Amino acid sequence: MINDSGTLAQSHLLIVDDSLDELRILKSLLDAHHFRLSVAFDGLQGYQRAQTLRPDLILMDVRMPKADGFSACRLLKANPQTRDIPVVFLSAAASPEERLTGLSIGGVDYVTKPFLAEEVLARVRIHLQLASRHMDTQEGAAEALDPDEVLLQAGIALIRSRLGETLTVDEIATRVGSYGKKLSAVFRERTGLTVFAFLREERLKTGRRWLADTDTSIQDVADQLCFQNAGNFATAFRERFGLTPTAYRKSVRAGRLIEA
Structure with a gap:
């Protein structure tokens, strides 16, 4: 969320990545800036946790078991209760086709690994602020779909x-x-x-x-x-x-x- 002074106030981020090393790096980076964090280890688990936790933003890897990041994003965008959660892809899947796929299915951004910590933080803050402005214009809760x-x-x-x-x-x-x-x-x-x-x-x-x-x-x-x-x-x-x-x-x- 964004408080009255425009700073990030304990925004809740969901990190979806099957690499423990990548999760540790991201957790260390984001913990230092006081974000609330949850994690998931594959796309399907990420989608399920997004429904329950309703994070403010999702950092999503692409190549994962069970369901990859693109599959998870398609489910998120098909569900009225999760479709407005910004998804930032953070992946080593760096071909132009993969980046275009990520953006065309509803991702708000696509950052390739290895990433710069400052770039990740800047993009997270930008999309949290944009999402907050969007939510301020919405009325009522989205209907639930089975x-x-x-x-x-x-x-x-x-x-x-x-x-x-x-x-x-x-x-x-x-x-x-x-x-x-x-x-x-x-x-x-x-x-x-x-x-x-x-x-x-x-x-x-x-x-x-x-x-x-x-x-x-x-x-x-x-x-x-x-x-x-x-x-x-x-x-x-x-x-x-x-x-x-x-x-x-x-x-x-x-x-x-x-x-x-």
Whole structure:
């Protein structure tokens, strides 16, 4: 929290890292500046402790057992009770793709190891202050979601952000800290669709939107949405919406919008 003088007043930080050496370094650094600290040793434990402790900020490693930091972050951002907790990734996973992934799934910052103590402290303080200002504008407590709904929402968010990738059910499940059979059961119960059927539906709806709103060729739409070819996309589109992609686009351009 931030007190009236603008200084940090016993802010509660959750450190999630499977390396005891890294935990000791961070704990020593942050203890010296009077933060309240909690720790977790993998992504799943970090997510669970975040629900219980509601820390002011989370310092999250990426490569960890059970559930990595990205999986944990996806769950945190899918849960209304934890989605506003700032997540700062602090990891040796330093490739541009990994940094972009961390930021795109909701992390507020990404610091690579080995880190400078002064940089970590500066970023922690900045994001605590930003989070405090954000909380001051919020009213009421967030509604609670049951664990299966959180898993569903995390899975849906991942699917929608990866429509152009070839993904298996197990890969999707792993990226949200679960396993294939569990995720499949949740999707069937909550949406009435299998994970693959939901993914296919999202691709087709996205393709329909692109056909209506852009001049992207049907071949490019098919490629970007991971269909085998334009013919495969056209067949699936016609089965779902009752028109070929070409006929649908012509109807839209003629002002006869067709919804299905």
